[in-house]
Amino acid sequence: MLHLRIVCPPERTEAVLGVLRAEQGATHLVLLPGAGLDPAGDVVEADVAREAADDVLAQLCALRLDHDGAITMETIDTALSDAADRAEARAPGDGADAVVWDELISRSGEESRLNVTFQSFMVIACLLAAVGVVTDSPVTIVGAMVVGPEFGPLAAVAVGLVRRRWDLVRRAALAVGVGFPLAMLVTAGASALGEMGGLFDREVFNGAKHQVDFVYQVGPFSLIVALLAGAAGMLALTSAKSAALVGVFISVTTVPAAGYAAVAAVLGNWDKALSSTAQLAVNLVGIVVAATLVLWFRYRQSRSGQGGEHRRPLAAG
Template sequence: MRLVQLTVPTGSREAITGVLDDREIDYVVTEETSSRRYTAVIYFPLPKAAVEPVLDELGEQGVPEDAYTVVLEAETVISRRFDRLKEAYESDDVDEDRIARQELLSEAQSLTPTRSIYVAMTIISAVVATAGLFLDSPAVVVGSMVIAPLIGPALGASVGSVLNDETLFRKSLVYQALGVGLAIAAATFFALLVNVTNIVPSSLELTEVGEINERLAPDLLALAIALGAGIAGMVSISTGLATALVGVMIAAALIPPAAAAGIAIAWGEPAAALGATTLVFVNVLSVNLAGLVTLWYAGYRPEGLWNLGPTESRVRRRVIGLVVIVGIFALFLGGITYASYQVSTFEQDAREEVEAVLAEDDAAQLLDLSVELDESLPVREPSRVIVTVGAPPGEVDPTLAAAIRERVAEQAASDVSVQVRYIAIAEADPPATGADNETNETAESVEPPVPRAPTGPPRIGVSGARPVLGPGR
């Protein structure tokens, strides 16, 4: 529910009250004496879905754009006419559950902080995310997402495009570019500082840290995360729901990959930095694309029929451009995804071949098979296969290792070294059975406990009612 406060310009009072009367809207009029341009102030409650159509109709009746309007959220409205008004405007449709166009524009503008606060919070979140990646701590990485101020610019560009507010659109684009650049630069500087001070040794393998590795070689799942974040962000802001948690999701798509890119740059790994930087850009573009499509589907259009045609054409061009660019990046992510699929398929095929070889030998059995990848990020290929075989001592077939190497190498698309390790498996003799065993168990069960020797000096005390005396007494 909303409470609308509208100033009435001179000569527009009858037109405004006529619209409210026709729609059976309760209102209160107070006289305005502070200015000659306005004669009164009208207060009237509206359901959330009725704000936009009522304000649009009032605008058509001569309310100028410079007449300020305040829309407040109302907790409770008790009125029979208001209940009928809710029934007339509220339904289960998507476009009826959203907030007014005017409220959406105001909300998008308020989500973007001042530039100094935006810069400071972006740098802090990038540094915290970098530390969390080094620590391999998901909790710290999530904390960096909470403080990232990225939701405003990420959603503002889409709102500005759909509502024909080019000022908001350009401001949001500048803030997005500034945020991405600051995040990568701050992460790079902090990672260099950590490297120089030897807090984290320079010999650290980035692929050995799980939180870093998953962002250096992104796959198509990252695209799904970004699109989901953009859709969720627009649904939350357009329906008046809380945007804090959605802001965390948008930051999850941007801040950790930017931090991973900074770490890769500081460690002198340009190929790894390419994968993480690509992930940052594809996430930014995907959030904007999802936001544009979601807002247009929700029914948001610019004010005035004259603006609808140019805005629709502009939105269509931007959507097509974003689809093309995101599609190009998706091909890159698809290549990484396909390489990961090949590695998984190779590991499965290699395991099946080793099990087939060992099935011909009754003494040997497969204990473990692991595939090690090379360091060629972001697309990694198998470099070595380690096969661990268990067999009784002295019963290993000397031709077994050669057969395993040959069968595994046939499954690899490139040269792969195969290492076969043997572990001796010796089974213990079974326990004795029969009468002797039963006798031993019986003897152990009736064995009396061994009394503990007294420690310390002898004591003279009382046992029951009889005194305990020393010798000679």
Template sequence: MRLVQVLVPDGNRESVIAALDEQGIDYAVFEETGRGEFEAMVQFPVPPTGVEPVLENLRSAGISESAYTIVLPTETVVSERIESLQALYPGNRVSREVLKANAQSLAPARSTYFAFIVLSTIIATGGLLLDSAATIIGAMVVAPLMGPAITASAGSVLADRELATRGITLQVVGLMLAIAVAAALGALLRGTVIVPPGTDIRTIPQVAERTSPDFLSLFIAFGSGIAGAISVSRGSGSTLVGVAIAVALIPPAATAGLGIAWGFPEVAASATVLVLVNLLSINLSALAIFWLSGYRPELTDQRASVRTAVLRRGAVLVIALVVLSVVLGLVTFASYQTTTFEHRATAETERFFDESSLSEYELESVAVAYDSQDIVLENDPTVTVIVGRSNATAVRPNLADRLDRHLEETTGENVGVRVGFVVAQESEPIPVTTESRWHSPLA
């Protein structure tokens, strides 16, 4: 429930009370003596979804859009008319005024916002270099990226240009700052005792995860944006939802910065694509949820222009996502190809060494080097095989060539094969007797 307090302008007291009586709302009226242009203050309880339509009716009764209005959350209301009001206004969607206030509170002051962006990026960069998922999640708790995303979408549907511009600016500048901080930190740590020389960030699993964006990334970003919009529009807890939004943005931004620091343009480019896809998806989903939830500007004459602006902005976001989705589609297809080849090459290698003519060899391991970048650069896959043999077993000089031909015939790919041999030896067990067990070298 919400408790609404409104100052009534001179000459409108009767019409305001009549509007409340017409809707069956309990109210209390207090004389106003503080400001000359108001004659009374009216106070009444109403369900969350009823705040917006009730205030619109009061504006028709003479209360202006800029009138002094307070909306307070209440835990308990005892009234004979509450049940009928709850039936009239079901659901728990917050009012337009509350949404705007929530959006403004979610976007902190710039100094605070940028400070948290820097701190979360430092933590996330450290988590990437340490390959620590727990550290990266901790960084997401600090990141304040949910506020600007919600602010931009709420400002768009409510015709608040200042709010929308602030949200877009904070998002863009914040992510650019995150990339710059990660690049500076990576350049500072590279080659030190903290990050040993020769470290290849492309081999770190947490980094590699952000350099091969696919369509699953798109679904994650859409889910995060929808969850954020619903949590704000329903007045539920949004802190943990903000973590989900930050997960979709800060780690890939930090990865792009590390790619710049290490001089790997492919890492920086692929991570930047992931940042852009996630950013656009979150904004598009939040904008759609707010619009479909029925949020519109206060002034009726603004609604047509806002509808056009929302549709235009949505179209721009969709077109940008479609263009970037081409990259996601290529990466997804390439990932499918490499995974399929890896499984097939491994199975065929095991099958090759299962032949009776090669019974003197024991297959120890199979490693396939083939990823999305190899497909783009048209590099052939490489299969590295480790084979065990006894001392008495001679090495066949054409074993690698035979395996190469077998894999090319079965997979249809040009393959480079490397076979390593391990000579296996086992020690003879030494029998333990009672005498030898208790024999002392000092005796």
């Protein structure tokens, strides 16, 4: 279930209570008159089944509470209540299949920002990938896959395309477009220093086959895996099954390909550098395409179930 806290002008409190009382998936209704200080107003709290949350939020936004008050939402991990059990049973559908669009837009908008934290993770992930390449360590390559933060902005691109939120698309594209080249540049510099310091040998890298050669070997399965990963990742985001995202992270070779390309370029192996760059491009495009298709399908489902679009455009993050 989800916990809602609403700050509303006193003259709209009855309307808010009417929305929540009429919703079969809502329970644990609490009214605190005059408790809101900034913004000022009454505070209404309720627990809502996930599958009913999207419709409740739409009705609350129709009351302009997002402008004249406040609506906050958080996930409830445990609810020991017969009333909560009844509310979830009465709500149509299944919580795991429900998409809370406001939550998805806010979450993807936050994870698509180009900031110091995002760039730091990107650089660390590429450096880990470079270490895995020069030491021929698949385990380190997997570690780089998990650390890489690139799925957030890729998912945000899909959300922006489906919901026609071009500001979100631009922000996410900026994060990817700046994040990868900058991380690869830092990795190339570190690789050059490593070679000069004798940490690895150019001849060994350019020699016989290695266990991590799969990183730059682009082919049909590169696209297939990227499509499957993008679909699984978007399903995980929209169904709140975040544990599945770990499998997404370690199934695609975005960050490893970037790290491999940087190392190969420094060591003068341009064939591997170009192949790795192609691998990176295929994975990025495949993830976005699959995530967009999955989200578009779920969006069409939600619209057909609600009788059409009735939501305002929301600010991302």
